Structure formats: structure tokens, C-alpha cells
Amino acid sequence: MFNWYVLNKLTYSSVSLSAPRVNVGIVNGREAKPHSRPYMVSVQTKEHHMCGGFLISDRFVMTAAHCRNNSPVLTVVLGAHDLRKKSENSVRFTVDSYHQHPDFTMESFHNDILLLKLEKKVQLNDNIKWISIPAKEGDIEAGSVCSIAGWGLLETNGKRSDHLMETNVTVMNNMECESKWGKDDFSTSQMMCVYGNGGSCDGDSGGPLVCGDTAVGVTSFGDPDLCNSLKLPEVYIKIAAYIPWIKKITGNVN
Template identity: 40%
Template sequence: MEKLYILLIVHVEENEIIDGEKAPENSMLYMASLQSKGGHVCGGFLISEDFVMTAAHCQVPDNLTRVVLGTHNIKNVDEGKIRYIEKMYKHESYQNVGTGKDIMLLKLSRKAELNNKLQTIPLPRSEIHLGDNTKCYVAGWGFIKTGGGVVNELRVVDVSVINPRVCREMWGGVPDNVICAGGYKTKKGFCQGDSGGPLVCDGTAVGIVSFNWEKNCNYPDKPNVYTDVSKYLPWIKTILKRTKRSE
């Protein structure tokens, strides 16, 4: 695994969607843009009125300050769509993407108002095991080509789940508790600026965008890798309960 760590650590600034399309209006109403003073940094998704889920590596190097909710276009955002970040709960064992546990919860300073423009997305209820070639999708505001820039309008692409054994072979090893989908034997997948966004299968957020191959989005060399949300359900519930008690 030592070789793997070296390969992955170099990529972690932020992870647009490759070979995708603009997301239809009134779809994916749970998507969140995590921003610093410089603008969009990472993706995320609303799991409750006051919590957004994202990747742990999104905390560095940018200083995340706010979350934009309920819009597909992040260029023109009114104050009502902005929520400031009250606290970040990064998984306590996270070190870098190469060692896994790339998951973080963001407590919002003010609850989101759910309506026909803003919704939460459900998480798995128990541990899941996705079958090979399961059709899912991933969305974000990231690059649409290697070395590009983030976009203003949300884009989405469908991806297929890749067998874990094949994924390990292609990477020479991957962290525990991950899902591989897209980016291998296809031109479809995520790119820089998409990190933290959800892998959605059958209407459920099953994964979190974690890493690709050294910022190279010109596939099909390596599968895209996501944190498997279902493996962290106890940790997620603990954080949500702890914050509820302190309110």
C-alpha cells in the first residue's frame, strides 16, 4: 500500500464531470456547493435540515466557510441559498485519501428550509454490496476536462459500479470501505472540483467522491473511487445524535 499512498496524496486538492450533461432542472435538489472566499471548492449533499455530507479531504487546503444549497447555477446566488458552516466533523482516523475514511459532516449554522427547490437525499439503511455494473450517477461543478476549471451549472453523468477485485488490481490496492465506479474502460466519471459529491444509486447516496488518477480525467486507465457511505453509518449516527443533544 505504500506505493498507493504516494500516488494518491498528490491529487487531493479538489475533485467536473467528464462526458456528462447539464443536470435537468428540479433534479438532484440535495446537491451542495462547498465554498471558500475564492468560490467553489468541493461538492456535498444535504442529508438533513442542518447537515451536509462531503469528503474529509475537502477541508484542505482551502478554508471552507459556506455551503450553497438549492441551486444548479452557482454563479448567481442570493443570500437565502447560503448557509455558513458552524462546525466540521471530519472522521477522526482520516489521514489522506490513500488511507481511506474520506468522509466529513458539516453542521450548518442555520437549518435549511426544505421545499420544492431543496430536498435531502437518503443514506443507506444498512451495509450494502453493489453488484457489478450497477448503474448509478455522479454530479458536480468540477472540471469538464483535465486541467480545466469549475463550471457554473451542475452537470451529471451515469457511471457503472466496477468489481472490487478489478479495482484493486487496476490501482495496485485501494483503501478499505470504498466503491469503484466509472473512469475505467469508459470516458465517463468525475474530475477535480467534484470531490465530496454523492454517488447515487436507486435514489440513495451510497458513495462520496474521493479520488481519481493524479488529476487525470482522460480515462480509461483507472477506476474512480468513492467512500462507501454504508460502512460509516454508526459513525454518522453518533455525530447526528451528539449534536442533537447539545442543542
């Protein structure tokens, strides 16, 4: 399995063909209506966007564990739409503590989930709200139409978007996804994948897969060579598989 630390040292175009790619942007998407996804978080290092994330309570942000590799100190920006604008009442928070899943390792994408406890409680408003996560374990039915959003690249090796982008995606049958990725890379119990006209790209890692009003997945990895690949679909960590661990860290959120 490919080592994320090495990936952070390389340009995306130089990653070996066998290495799954860290997701970062929305391809073939549309600009989201400003603040229509008030749970969205920009996870940043040195005040530069690196990953997506989402607010699951007034104290915790969920993102992907690999987002912290090579970046031990993160801050989060809440309530943003255009990351260049300081005037839209977005708020930057420092992270009080990092809670990476204990079984996540740099060698694989399994258990690629991270909880960020913020320095203080978030003051919720029209632009900043948390999103529900599943209350119990269970799968999303294949064929369900869901959505993703992020500030990642607009095309493979392309430019990043300063504005939040979004697109609809369809949940793929888990056994079909396993057949495309293989059992070493894809875990049917921990992961799910989607397909569609649009999809994630570099910089969208850690953002939510949203079905209805619930965040059901965390953007994790995809084809190393092509964003929104038909051959290797985008993979998301299945939040429902981690409910006991999440509750242990956060208390009973929501």
C-alpha cells in the same frame, strides 16, 4: 501516500504521477435539469466553489474530508444550479461544526469523509431536499448503473462548469478496482469505484454517487493525470461502511 496539503499548493498539471488526484468536475457529462438534484451542495471557501457535497438531513451536509485541508472555514450553498446566479433562491449557510472521520489523515485517502453541521436547520422546498443514505452496511452490486453530478472541471486541466453537470456511471467489481489501484491506495471495505463514458474531475470531490434514490458513495480521488481514466477508475468512499459513525454524529438521520 500523497499529502493533500501539498496538492493544494500545486497546480493539477504539476502533481507527481504517483499521486491520486482530487476529483473536481464532470467529464463527458450533460447539464442537469435545473434543481433536479435538490440535495446537491456547493462547498465553498471565500465564496468560491471548491468541492461538492450533499444534504443528508435538515442540519447535515456530507462531503469529503480532504475538501477541508488548507481551507479551515467553509460555507455551503444549497438550492443552486448556476453558481453565478444569485437570483435562483439559492441559500448560503455557515458551518456550525466540522466532523471529520477520526481515522482520516492527510497522508491517505482512507476514511475521506466529513460531516458539516449547519448553523441552523434548513428550510426544505422544491429546490432544497435531503437524500437518503444506506440504512445498513452492504455493497452495491457490480454492474449497477448509478449517477454522479458536480460543478467541477469539464476536462483534465480544463474549465470549471458554473452549471451543475451529471453523468451515468457503472459500479466496478471491487477486487478489480483493488487490482488497478493496489492495496495501499484502495480499501475494498471502505471504497468502491466506477467506470463509464463520463466521470468525475477536479472540483467534484465530496459529491455523491447516487444509486436509485440513495447516496451510496462520496467522491474521493482518481487518476492524477487524467480525469475519467480507463487505467485508474474513480474512487468513492463507501457510505455504508460508516453508518455507525454517521449515526453517532448526526443522531439517526432521515
